[in-house]
Amino acid sequence: MLRRQAEHFALLGSPVYARLAAQLAEDTTPARRIVGDDVSWDLGLRLFGAVHHHVLLGIAPNALSGGWDDFSAALAAHPVSLRRFVEEQGVQTNETQRCVALVPAFLTIARATGLPLDLIELGPSAGLNLVFDRYGYRYAEGAFGDRSARLTFDAIERGRVPAGLLRAPLEIRGRRGIDLAPIDVVTAEGPVLLHSFLWPGSTERAARLDAAIATFLEAPSRPELLQGDYVDLLPGLLAQRSTDALTVVFQTASTGYLEQERYNLLRASLEVAASDGRPLAWVSSRRREERESMDEESFWELELRLWPAPARLVALVDFHGNWIDWVG
Numbered sequence: 001m002l003r004r005q006a007e008h009f010a011l012l013g014s015p016v017y018a019r020l021a022a023q024l025a026e027d028t029t030p031a032r033r034i035v036g037d038d039v040s041w042d043l044g045l046r047l048f049g050a051v052h053h054h055v056l057l058g059i060a061p062n063a064l065s066g067g068w069d070d071f072s073a074a075l076a077a078h079p080v081s082l083r084r085f086v087e088e089q090g091v092q093t094n095e096t097q098r099c100v101a102l103v104p105a106f107l108t109i110a111r112a113t114g115l116p117l118d119l120i121e122l123g124p125s126a127g128l129n130l131v132f133d134r135y136g137y138r139y140a141e142g143a144f145g146d147r148s149a150r151l152t153f154d155a156i157e158r159g160r161v162p163a164g165l166l167r168a169p170l171e172i173r174g175r176r177g178i179d180l181a182p183i184d185v186v187t188a189e190g191p192v193l194l195h196s197f198l199w200p201g202s203t204e205r206a207a208r209l210d211a212a213i214a215t216f217l218e219a220p221s222r223p224e225l226l227q228g229d230y231v232d233l234l235p236g237l238l239a240q241r242s243t244d245a246l247t248v249v250f251q252t253a254s255t256g257y258l259e260q261e262r263y264n265l266l267r268a269s270l271e272v273a274a275s276d277g278r279p280l281a282w283v284s285s286r287r288r289e290e291r292e293s294m295d296e297e298s299f300w301e302l303e304l305r306l307w308p309a310p311a312r313l314v315a316l317v318d319f320h321g322n323w324i325d326w327v328g
Ligand SMILES: C[S@@+](CC[C@H](N)C(=O)[O-])C[C@H]1O[C@@H](n2cnc3c(N)ncnc32)[C@H](O)[C@@H]1O
Pocket: 090, 091, 092, 093, 094, 095, 096, 098, 122, 123, 124, 125, 126, 129, 178, 179, 180, 181, 182, 228, 229, 230, 231, 251, 252, 253, 254, 257, 258
């Protein structure tokens, strides 16, 4: 698992984690007291998140900057608190650059229906992507959002988002999210937690996160973040949805954490809800199914469904939104 994670870190641009994960794979002794026999696919993300959290809190300041000796010494020095973090803390990255792909998807369904959107995000983490329209976006054929925003994205497009789509009117009526552990960025701990899941040295992502948090805090009305499992809570929200707005259930980087059976249940609950004829859409990233090895470029497919039409692929998107191939 760690060997695979090392390849993944190298591909996604974290040489520090790639090196340490590869060394851990060769000598698992320092990690044993912390992770036991856990071989979940996200183990590396949680373990490195735990260590980074300790770095940011000043508990183990050199654990990620001094190489293998400092890293393994930090694991040996803080087994209890690291174990607690790894066991209790799910992966919490809130990557706003993913909005570069969500924007044209939202515009597509707003244009198709002429309805305001009532957004429900599954696994929003801190909810930073629910205020997507307060950021600024420059696409090759036009712009979207707040031009004077603190946070702006220059989209790298392999397939361009059409100018006409970027001009489509968009009204957001509601912004809600359901997360197992929503992060409250108003507290001191919230931003630290979000930063701990970024990779050390990724200054661009860290700056983006700070700008997004500041934007979120300035928003006149903040999204509502409900605590719970969305597989259980979503049907109740969908049962109460309105007839004069388009309810849009969307997710990025979250359903990958579900067991297949839970994911099937989620999809089934959307089908049941859609059958009552009230407006419903689904925008969701999913890993390419046929992808077998980690040495391929890592990206997602963005799926869009506007009932009663079938689902369709609208974009290929880099895992962190570094590029988008809009196929509409
Ligand atoms: C990797 S983060 C992604 C956050 C955000 N969607 C983004 O793309 O930046 C995954 C989020 O999904 C949440 N999550 C995972 N499974 C969940 C479930 N069954 N119900 C509610 N939230 C869940 C986690 O708590 C976490 O906040």
